[in-house]
Amino acid sequence: MIIWSGIFLKQAGMSSKIATAIVNIFFIAEVARRFFGSRLARYMKTVSLLLLALSIMTLGSLLFWILPDIGLKVIGLFLTGLGVANLFPLILAVAMDLAPQRAHTASAHLTAGAGISILIAPLLLGKIADTIGIQQAYGLVLALLLITGLLILQANHLARKYMHKG
Numbered sequence: 653m654i655i656w657s658g659i660f661l662k663q664a665g666m667s668s669k670i671a672t673a674i675v676n677i678f679f680i681a682e683v684a685r686r687f688f689g690s691r692l693a694r695y696m697k698t699v700s701l702l703l704l705a706l707s708i709m710t711l712g713s714l715l716f717w718i719l720p721d722i723g724l725k726v727i728g729l730f731l732t733g734l735g736v737a738n739l740f741p742l743i744l745a746v747a748m749d750l751a752p753q754r755a756h757t758a759s760a761h762l763t764a765g766a767g768i769s770i771l772i773a774p775l776l777l778g779k780i781a782d783t784i785g786i787q788q789a790y791g792l793v794l795a796l797l798l799i800t801g802l803l804i805l806q807a808n809h810l811a812r813k814y815m816h817k818g
Contacts, residue, residue: 653713653736653793654678655774657729660716660786664725674726681733689738698749699808702742703801709735710797717790740766746804750811 657678661671685705692701712731715724740762747758781789 653716653732653777653790656777656781656786656790657716660790661722661725661729663786664720664722666722674729677726677730678733681730682737685734685737698742698745699804701738702746702804705735705738705742706797706801706804707735708732709739710794710801711735713790713794713797717787717794743804746808750807 654675658668658671658675661674662668666674689701689705696704709732712728712733712735715728716732717728719725719728744759744762747762748755751758777789777792780792
């Protein structure tokens with residue numbers, strides 16, 4: 653999402669210089685969340701923290717993508733940074749909690765999946781943006797976030813069901 657955000661802000665009416673500078677708000681939010689996220693992990697269940705992070709990222713993506721107001725887009729970019737900051741470590745921790753006997757396999761698959769996503773997603777989003785426009789392409793990010801949330805809820809539900817039977 654961050655790779656194309658400067659272009660998206662420019663198309664929303666910002667100058668190139670300001671849009672480029674504003675993108676840093678995403679990284680500032682990431683650093684803040686990594687700092688405070690580790691403290692939150694002491695008080696919240698990992699899956700709850702993961703769903704919170706995903707919810708914050710989804711809200712931020714919605715603000716950034718849909719609303720025409722530049723100020724709200726900047727807030728959305730900040731919230732997206734807050735949400736994404738701990739996403740991978742939290743997903744990894746939840747996967748290992750759900751299947752501790754397969755922690756090595758879970759770690760390998762998630763790491764490979766994340767690497768492939770980081771490699772392919774920006775290129776795919778760019779190609780889609782060239783075809784249908786960047787505004788519409790960002791809608792796919794939101795769809796992926798919603799699918800991720802549903803998969804997390806389903807995996808958690810199945811794990812609890814399995815634990816009660818086993």
